Amino acid sequence: MQPTRRGVLLTSVALMAFGLPGMADEVFDIEWKDLMPEGEATGPSGVVEHDGAAAISQPASTGVRTDWNGQTVRLSGFVIPMEYDGTAVKTFMLVPYVGACIHVPPPPANQLVLVTTDRPYESGGLFEPVTVTGMFGAASNSTQLAEVGYALSADRIVPYE
Numbered sequence: 646m647q648p649t650r651r652g653v654l655l656t657s658v659a660l661m662a663f664g665l666p667g668m669a670d671e672v673f674d675i676e677w678k679d680l681m682p683e684g685e686a687t688g689p690s691g692v693v694e695h696d697g698a699a700a701i702s703q704p705a706s707t708g709v710r711t712d713w714n715g716q717t718v719r720l721s722g723f724v725i726p727m728e729y730d731g732t733a734v735k736t737f738m739l740v741p742y743v744g745a746c747i748h749v750p751p752p753p754a755n756q757l758v759l760v761t762t763d764r765p766y767e768s769g770g771l772f773e774p775v776t777v778t779g780m781f782g783a784a785s786n787s788t789q790l791a792e793v794g795y796a797l798s799a800d801r802i803v804p805y806e
Contacts (some may be wrong), residue, residue, distance in 0.1 A: 672778060673718045677741040680755050680795060682708045705755035709794040718781040720758065720797070721805050723772045727788065733765030738793065743772045754794035759786045760785035762799040802803040 723743055728736035739758040745751055760777055768775075777799050784796035 660790055667785050669769040669796075671717065673711060673713055673716055675718050677719050677722070677753060677756060677783075679712075680710060680758075682755070684712060686785075697797070703751040703791050703793045704753045706792070711783050714782040716781055717779065718774060719778045720781075721774065721776040722758070724768050725771065725773055726768060726789065727759075730765040732767065734762075734768045735765045736761050737766075737768070738788065738790065739775075739777060739797065751791035754792040756787070757791055759784070759788070759793045759797040760797045760799050760802075762797075766799075766802040769804070775802055776805050777802050 720739065722739040722741055723745070724734065725736060725738040725740055725745070726734045726736075728734070737760050739751060739760050741756050747759075751757065758777075758781075760779075762779075766775070777797055778801040779797050779799040781795065781797050783794060786793040786796065
């Protein structure tokens with residue numbers, strides 16, 4: 646199921662509520678391992694080999710981290726478009742490796758980020774590598790592909806370099 650407009654709106658409002666005046670100038674560079682609870686090993690990253698089999702069940706998430714709730718973060722990953730505005734992507738799932746949620750089992754919810762933006766991004770296609778900067782927070786969402794543990798309201802989306 647697609648994220649509902651109400652759910653995306655509530656997530657965006659919640660992210661704004663966590664923000665603190667004067668904190669928006671600092672940008673935290675985070676990696677996928679930073680989204681895992683302390684002591685938990687991360688899964689694959691980059692390109693994952695698969696045999697083309699349909700996705701199977703998503704592993705259970707062991708929880709999310711709230712260290713960056715309301716903070717501006719920068720995180721790189723791969724785009725799975727979910728909602729378009731013309732040809733530009735307005736809502737997408739940011740995933741840590743190619744094939745996540747489509748050709749291989751989705752990662753746990755604490756390795757998936759639902760990204761929304763007011764300035765739609767002209768994506769180069771499915772699984773384009775990007776770097777996203779914006780307000781971040783733990784926010785449970787359910788999509789037709791997987792359960793998602795985080796949300797990011799993007800101020801800036803650029804191709805990964």
